[in-house]
Amino acid sequence: MRQLGPDHIDSLVSIKGMVIRCGALVPQLQVAYFACTLCNDSQVVPIYASYINEPVICTHCKQKYTMQLIHNRSTFSDKQVVRIQETPDSIPDGETPHTITVYTYDDMVDTIRPGDRLQITGIYRATATRCNPRKRTLSSVFRTYIDAIHFTILQGVDTKLSKIPELSRRDVFETFAKNPATYETLVASFAPSVFGMEDVKRG
Structure with missing residues (x-):
């Protein structure tokens, strides 16, 4: 070159x-x-x-x-x-x-x-x-x-994503719904850079 x-x-x-x-x-x-x-x-x-x-x-x-x-x-x-x-x-x-x-x-x-x-x-x-x-x-x-x-x-x-089997959208939703910590996961996904304030994030 x-x-x-x-x-x-x-x-x-x-x-x-x-x-x-x-x-x-x-x-x-x-x-x-x-x-x-x-x-x-x-x-x-x-x-x-x-x-x-x-x-x-x-x-x-x-x-x-x-x-x-x-x-x-x-x-x-x-x-x-x-x-x-x-x-x-x-x-x-x-x-x-x-x-x-x-x-x-x-x-x-x-x-x-x-x-x-x-x-x-x-x-x-x-x-x-x-x-x-x-x-x-x-x-x-x-x-x-x-x-x-x-x-x-x-x-x-060689990426790790190529080794993960593809899942349908329905399978992903069902797996997410069966998780008992689903609500806490959603709360933690709001403004993850802000520590604490869970009550505010829950609305």
């Missing part, structure tokens, strides 16, 4: 790291479907590098700025943002760990969790950022990320 530099942009790279954060699943447009609001003619535009090349002129009626994006006719894919950090054994003494953003797609989304150690293969990308969202001026410092193509889980997280 530390060896990645400007020479590796738009190149196939492979890194090892540990997952420290997984974002929510979001839809990403893959093929945009545009329809003319005047003649209803359609155009299909593929997406490259997350940019939509919106058609300006309708190829049928030759009118400008009449093409409208039709969401339910377009093609979307799943996307998830994952934050990867260097593994503790690869960090030099006295150095802070490096991190990088990885974008996963389709079958790769929602298959890893924080703590997993991975080997990721993907395309090293760089994108420009704006100095001010209201201006067109771009910053000279680019933001880098990796478009994941494949990853291998080298070491997964």
